[in-house]
Amino acid sequence: MKIHDIPGFPNPLRIRIALAEKGLADQVTFVKVDVPAAENRQDDFLALNPTGTVPVLELDDGLCVSECTAITEYLDNLDGAPVLTGRTPREKAVIHMMQKRAEALLIDAVGDYFHHATPGLSPALQAYKSPDWEGRADWGRRQGDKAIAGMRYFDKVLRDQPYVAGEAFSMADITVLEGLVFAGFAKLAVPEDCTALIAWNARLQERPSVKNPA
Ligand SMILES: N[C@@H](CCC(=O)N[C@@H](CS)C(=O)NCC(=O)O)C(=O)O
Structure with a gap:
């Protein structure tokens, strides 16, 4: 493949x-x-x-x-032994719910902020990104606010459990991790009082797959 x-x-x-x-x-x-x-x-x-x-x-x-x-x-x-997306109907439901939240509240919001409220990646790509309508930068900035609110949401979640979807690492953790990477790139800082999110991030940076992705 x-x-x-x-x-x-x-x-x-x-x-x-x-x-x-x-x-x-x-x-x-x-x-x-x-x-x-x-x-x-x-x-x-x-x-x-x-x-x-x-x-x-x-x-x-x-x-x-x-x-x-x-x-x-x-x-x-592929191997019939899922470890990232849930095994039981209950695990699958919770992981998919948190995955959708990680996308909507964080990584996609950061992407919209980056592409619509900042100069973005490059003029060639931005030509496809910033529709010429009044208020687009305002809308983009609001996506940045949404991403910060998302960080606060995940901080609250991680005060009560070790991983985004509960007791085990899952694809929802990967999405929040990369949402924070994207936020750093877009210069959206994690609020200092999000101590649970910051500690979780530091802990997961030591995970072998995060240290050495494919
Ligand atoms: N929802 C998509 C998001 C993919 C996405 O936004 N990828 C970025 C790279 S990090 C991209 O292709 N950006 C180029 C563009 O939007 O033109 C997914 O889960 O794959």
Whole structure:
């Protein structure tokens, strides 16, 4: 299988951590997409993923799967022994709920802040990002406020439990981790009083898959 992505970017890293967790790195060929040059917005890439984002998993039969949640589900269930996406109906429900919150309240909000309230990644990519409507920077800044509120939410969650979805590490932890990486890149600081979130982040930075993603 192939993964179309760009190393070091937060959403691609979600999958590279999942690959390391599952020991699948050697089964994947990475194909680099030049996102700063907006290669992901050109027809060849849009044929793989019409939403124009990386990562994309391309299977040997040609099926292309985008969205980190869907890709992680696939990778996690390949060996019939899921460890990131839940085993029981209850685990799956909680992990998917927290995964959606990690996307909506954090990583996607940071992305919208970055692309709509700051100069973003590069002029080539921003040409596809900032629609010419009045108030877009205000809207972008509000996404930054949303991301900070998301950090406060996850701080509250992590005061009562060791991981985002409860007692075990899951894909929701990976998404919050990369949401914080993206926030750092976008210069959105974690509030100092989010001590549980900060301690959780420091602890997970020592996890082998986070230290050495695929
Ligand atoms: N919801 C998507 C988000 C993917 C995403 O936003 N990826 C970023 C890289 S970190 C990207 O492709 N950005 C380029 C663009 O939006 O044009 C997922 O889960 O895969």
